[in-house]
Amino acid sequence: MVVDYRNVGIIAPALRKRYQWRHLVQLVVACVLVQLGQTRKSVSKRMQSLAPTELVALLEHASSENASPPGPHAPSVTVDESRALELAHEAVPLLAAGLADHFRRARAGQPLVHDAAMSHWLRAAMLRLASLYVLYGRPVQADGAHTLVANSTLPLREREWDLPVFDTPGFRFHGVRLLDPGTRLPTIECIDLARQTASELDLKEQQAFAQLESACDLFGSRGSEVYSALREFITRHPISSAAEQRRFLEAGNLQLAAPFLASCYEQVQPHHLVKGGLFRCATCGAPLIESTIDAHVSCTVRQCKAFESPVPRELARAVTLQDALIVKAHILVYWCGPGQDEIALYDTATTEPSGLDAALYPGRDRCDLSLDAEGTGIDVKSHANPFVLAASLNRSLGGLELYTTKVIAINDQALSRFPDYLDILRRECNRHDVEFTSVSALRRDLRARA
């Protein structure tokens, strides 16, 4: 387009082989005018020898010309919707990979700087988003790395991003959030999309899996059993204490894993407290935070049934601050949150009258839960968006592949937030040997097996 606009004279010749601010303004203004229906020739004529501020004034003039005949026939920017959709579908996975890359760098002590060393995925995402804003004739909003990162805590919708393509029916990532607004950690969707785009990114590390693996290696042939025990303890205890951890480690003869377990927790921090007190979610055990509703507290775990139901502070369970240890934010988001359903299914399967032969995280996480001496493998997913989940499953089922009966159970809160979730998943997933269900339906099924 630049070459084309240069040829018709819309863009002035480069100065000493370099394009400058003025050229960029010429390009952007011309794009908008052409989209408003003017010919490139007339645009070129009108733009000759105007300074950047005068060029921008042309736009204001053009938009008021457009707005002047009010009513349904007011001309609007015509956008090539399929091109916009294509750009948006490219931009989001690149953005996810860029965010995951910078998250990894930040954990290694490298702050985000908008310079040449910036992740090439983030840069590529930025270019595509800028193209989208220009396509729609809107002010570019994602032109700085820090603004873009801050915006990524918002769901991908037109209201938040000012990009109509995010609300079109064909947009697969509608409503997805790439960063968790509370903790600023990449969401499960973000990690999945990043993995899809940038297979070379080491994403396991950020989920603390690598440290757990090496802790289990210390136990030799007991490795798998230790893996299950540690994951289960952490998932059941978002708030713990040194004494409780010591008792657990001693009971299972797991003392070698003490440094790993300690590394998953931190002392109580100011952000864990509400009016000076520490409150525990009655459903999932995570620390509660101050709700937007006055004198109420609420749970931050999206997979928890209490997530959208704040409770009055005086009814919440207070925990003694002394000796309390809180699981670190990334462990809460990646292990404890998704683990709520895994534990609930495990408890349903193993409690009387069901009393099934079940194992949590068998074979170092081949799947979340196995039944019938490893005949059935169950994975629980809490992706907010069924398209992202289907794409991830189409790439690989992971360890679930090893089971004769393969079941994927979706978190009920995620299902209730996205219309026709299961239908979309069944349609988009190209695997026909997988059974898709909801966590609540699977629990009913397990009880009925008794």
Ligand SMILES: [Zn+2]
């Ligand atoms: Zn909760």
